[in-house]
Amino acid sequence: MRLSYSAISTYQSCPLQYRFRYIDRLPSRPSAALEFGSALHKALHELYDKNRSLEQLNEFLAQRWGATEILQEAVEPRYSLAVAVSTMENFYRENFKEDGTPLIVPHALEEWFEIALDGHVLVGRIDRIDTLENGNHEIIDYKTGKRLPSQEDLDKDLQLSIYYWAAHEAMGGINPERLKFYFLRPDSNEQFVTYRMPDRINDTKETVYEVIRSIESDKASDVFKPVKNPLCGWCDYQGECESLATSARSDVITNPELFPDEENDDLTSVIDEYIELKMRRDEFKTRMSELQARIDTYCMENAVSEIEGSKGKIERIPGGMLRIVTD
Numbered sequence: 001m002r003l004s005y006s007a008i009s010t011y012q013s014c015p016l017q018y019r020f021r022y023i024d025r026l027p028s029r030p031s032a033a034l035e036f037g038s039a040l041h042k043a044l045h046e047l048y049d050k051n052r053s054l055e056q057l058n059e060f061l062a063q064r065w066g067a068t069e070i071l072q073e074a075v076e077p078r079y080s081l082a083v084a085v086s087t088m089e090n091f092y093r094e095n096f097k098e099d100g101t102p103l104i105v106p107h108a109l110e111e112w113f114e115i116a117l118d119g120h121v122l123v124g125r126i127d128r129i130d131t132l133e134n135g136n137h138e139i140i141d142y143k144t145g146k147r148l149p150s151q152e153d154l155d156k157d158l159q160l161s162i163y164y165w166a167a168h169e170a171m172g173g174i175n176p177e178r179l180k181f182y183f184l185r186p187d188s189n190e191q192f193v194t195y196r197m198p199d200r201i202n203d204t205k206e207t208v209y210e211v212i213r214s215i216e217s218d219k220a221s222d223v224f225k226p227v228k229n230p231l232c233g234w235c236d237y238q239g240e241c242e243s244l245a246t247s248a249r250s251d252v253i254t255n256p257e258l259f260p261d262e263e264n265d266d267l268t269s270v271i272d273e274y275i276e277l278k279m280r281r282d283e284f285k286t287r288m289s290e291l292q293a294r295i296d297t298y299c300m301e302n303a304v305s306e307i308e309g310s311k312g313k314i315e316r317i318p319g320g321m322l323r324i325v326t327d
């Protein structure tokens with residue numbers, strides 16, 4: 001069996017979801033949150049690995065948004081290109097000198113590891129490893145999620161414990177003194193530090209082996225239990241989940257607040273409104289593309305990157321994306 005931290009964490013929160021994702025390999029829905037995180041991780045890799053300038057990074061992000069439908073269509077402003085650009089600008093300000101050189105040159109980036117476990121393999125990738133002044137190392141994992149961890153969460157976080165173990169046993173010469181979650185934000189980044197001791201590695205191993213044993217037993221009996229949890233609403237496999245099909249899912253369909261009339265009169269108006277909004281959204285997207293093309297052409301022909309209207313200013317980011325300047 002090949003396991004990653006994500007697979008372990010999925011199994012711990014719901015074995016059935018683990019089966020759908022990692023054994024049945026059912027596709028997952030595209031997610032703006034995941035694409036946003038992945039775009040920023042890639043941009044940070046480009047920044048350090050290829051010595052990109054801020055302008056090149058903005059261009060990279062604009063191209064990524066241009067090629068990713070789910071990001072273009074994301075309704076939540078926090079997944080917008082403007083937020084991604086501000087986040088990278090903020091990171092750059094905090095981590096690079098004015099001449100464009102980094103305050104710290106990372107020891108390793110996106111470092112891959114594999115740990116053999118009695119016929120199984122634990123795999124993963126560490127975002128960044130820095131060398132501290134005393135020669136020891138710091139493991140950094142970038143985060144783009146909203147929820148910040150408490151110190152207690154951090155001190156027992158399994159992902160960081162696995163990285164600590166991997167650094168000790170699968171990456172010769174690394175001495176991981178500190179472990180850090182680095183939350184990327186458009187205004188001010190937040191860093192959360194924790195520590196591990198070598199004598200705790202055995203606890204981490206035992207947790208991983210316990211999960212392996214449990215998965216093997218579920219496979220042998222062909223029973224992966226559904227565990228309803230607060231994240232069920234975001235689960236990609238709600239349709240396949242027996243548990244939801246018989247209870248929570250039918251609750252949603254008959255929710256009296258949404259559909260008060262048993263004859264579904266209101267459902268008709270809900271569907272009609274949905275169709276109308278969908279058609280207007282398509283019209284809206286077409287018009288937005290026309291306007292964008294006109295602005296883009298104007299900027300290119302007149303060699304300008306900003307144009308002012310009566311309601312604000314628009315900036316053309318290298319790569320052709322436009323953003324509204326709000327200051």
Ligand code: SF4
Pocket residue numbers: 014016017226227228229231232233235236237238241242243244
């Ligand atoms: S909907 Fe909930 S219970 Fe069902 S598979 Fe997904 S996470 Fe598990």
